[in-house]
Amino acid sequence: MLGEKELVKLFPEFAELVQPSGIDLRVDEVFLQKGPGSLIDNEKNLPELEKLEPPIYTLEPKTAYSVTIDRKIKIPKGHSMLYLPRSTLLRSFVSIHTAVGDPGFYGTLQFLLVNQGEHPFTLKQGERIAQGVVFPVEGSGEYNGSYQEEE
Numbered sequence: 001m002l003g004e005k006e007l008v009k010l011f012p013e014f015a016e017l018v019q020p021s022g023i024d025l026r027v028d029e030v031f032l033q034k035g036p037g038s039l040i041d042n043e044k045n046l047p048e049l050e051k052l053e054p055p056i057y058t059l060e061p062k063t064a065y066s067v068t069i070d071r072k073i074k075i076p077k078g079h080s081m082l083y084l085p086r087s088t089l090l091r092s093f094v095s096i097h098t099a100v101g102d103p104g105f106y107g108t109l110q111f112l113l114v115n116q117g118e119h120p121f122t123l124k125q126g127e128r129i130a131q132g133v134v135f136p137v138e139g140s141g142e143y144n145g146s147y148q149e150e151e
């Protein structure tokens with residue numbers, strides 16, 4: 001896992017968010033699901049989303065939200081990222097579900113946030129919700145999938 005000194009060099013756009021062993025990630029936009037989706041024969045049909053009004057988001061009990069992370073990220077070639085929740089959210093009965101950040105990815109990260117609790121949880125735009133940890137990957141290729149954006 002990479003530490004602060006390496007992270008500042010590799011992720012200059014996140015400099016002020018670098019922690020001793022990871023990068024703090026802030027919530028930007030929050031969306032509710034508005035329609036169905038499917039994944040059939042690797043053909044993706046993502047659900048339609050409804051954007052919630054910022055900056056105060058009320059997460060209703062037993063409800064899932066798709067959230068974007070503030071500022072686009074470039075994952076350097078030869079490195080992967082894993083995303084872990086901020087423990088304050090877990091202590092508040094809110095979970096974050098994430099996948100792997102691939103070497104070479106550039107774009108907006110999108111996570112699934114679920115209020116597992118019995119009561120609403122209020123979250124302000126810009127709050128830190130997760131930490132990205134970075135690992136060197138031996139012999140890695142580069143991501144060029146459907147979520148890759150133009151640099």
Ligand SMILES: O=c1ccn([C@H]2C[C@H](O)[C@@H](COP(=O)(O)OP(=O)(O)OP(=O)(O)O)O2)c(=O)[nH]1
Nearest residue numbers: 098099100101102105108109110143145146147
């Ligand atoms: O929780 C996550 C984890 C990763 N990513 C970004 C970085 C990652 O490199 C990219 C693609 O992720 P993945 O490869 O898991 O997506 P896929 O469904 O396999 O997409 P594709 O078919 O385009 O590879 O999405 C997210 O937005 N959210």
